[in-house]
Amino acid sequence: MKALIFHEHGGLEQLSYTDVPEPVVGTHEVLIQVKAVALNHLDLWVRKGIPGLQLSLPHIGGSDIAGVVVAVGQEVDSAWEGKHVVLNPSLACGKCEFCRAGQQSQCINFHILGEHTSGGMAEYVAAPVENLYPIPDDYPFTQAAAVPLVFQTAWRALIGQTRLKASESVLIVGAGGGVASAAIQIARLAGAYVYAVTSSPEKEQNARRLGADETINYKEADFAKEIRKRTNKRGVDIVLENVGPATWTQSIRSLAKGGRLVTFGATTGHIGETNLNLLFWNQLHLIGSTMANYAEFDQVMKLIFTHRRLQPVVDRVMPLSEGREAQRILEAGEQFGKLVLEP
Ligand SMILES: [Zn+2]
Structure with missing residues (x-):
């Protein structure tokens, strides 16, 4: 599949749009065909290198993902197949005292999809089923991708x-x-x-x-x-x-x-x-404050996708192959709202 990757930390020149293997889907995971992925400042920091953050390289960034479930792991309900979803990029262990108290963003092993794991700047991404949030079929993917993190x-x-x-x-x-x-x-x-x-x-x-x-x-x-x-x-x-x-x-x-x-x-x-x-x-x-707990995530998603009281703000949509230019625009602060890439 095509993906925007970097082999080494550094400047924009480290980014390349190239072929990589498709992700392997775990038993509690699903495979998402990425329809749109929004950029965050996080993507810039991860590319430049965050002190203490050890990544296996090459790395695929991208934490804000909207797409369609195309395959499910062994332990996942097959009813998910074909669903339009956004992904909650907050990955929590589910077992520590903070997770048990419902404070997932305080998890002692808190991770962010696309920061610590392979993200959505690719044609496909694998993610835990707990992180799916279904969206209406008529909701544009390029708008939906601009929602989860911010x-x-x-x-x-x-x-x-x-x-x-x-x-x-x-x-x-x-x-x-x-x-x-x-x-x-x-x-x-x-x-x-x-x-x-x-x-x-x-x-x-x-x-x-x-x-x-x-x-x-x-x-x-x-x-x-x-x-x-x-x-x-x-x-x-x-x-x-x-x-x-x-x-x-x-x-x-x-x-x-x-x-x-x-x-x-x-x-x-x-x-x-x-x-x-x-x-x-x-x-x-x-x-x-960092990210949100899962209850807070659900509350604000409902206001966007069900009640439609809040609107994602998209500056522009670009092809994933122009991901380097999109990161340059974000770095220069030339945008108002989100830059969204389409694989
Ligand atoms: Zn935890």
């Missing part, structure tokens, strides 16, 4: 972790990203007042179209000062962060008394400076 991440961060309430205010930093596009919609659906920080007038317009009440261009203003000004010095109840050092100080300064900052990533580095006087005096909460 919506579960945004849902757990805002709903599971900060317990966002209607009437609260939320600041979403870096609104061009896939999780942020999901988060704007989720915050709006939950009844919150939404501020979005982004880098261009075009991205501001897109953020407003998704439901942001107000936007700030961080290239034109210190967004913490701008938030203070617009909220009569109060600040916001919640900040959603994933930029890291480049915005961390401003994000903390944007919080109201008792505010919660939730972070799910750090794209500009790993060390953020925290003014401890602000932390205790303003009684702030700093919260980390």
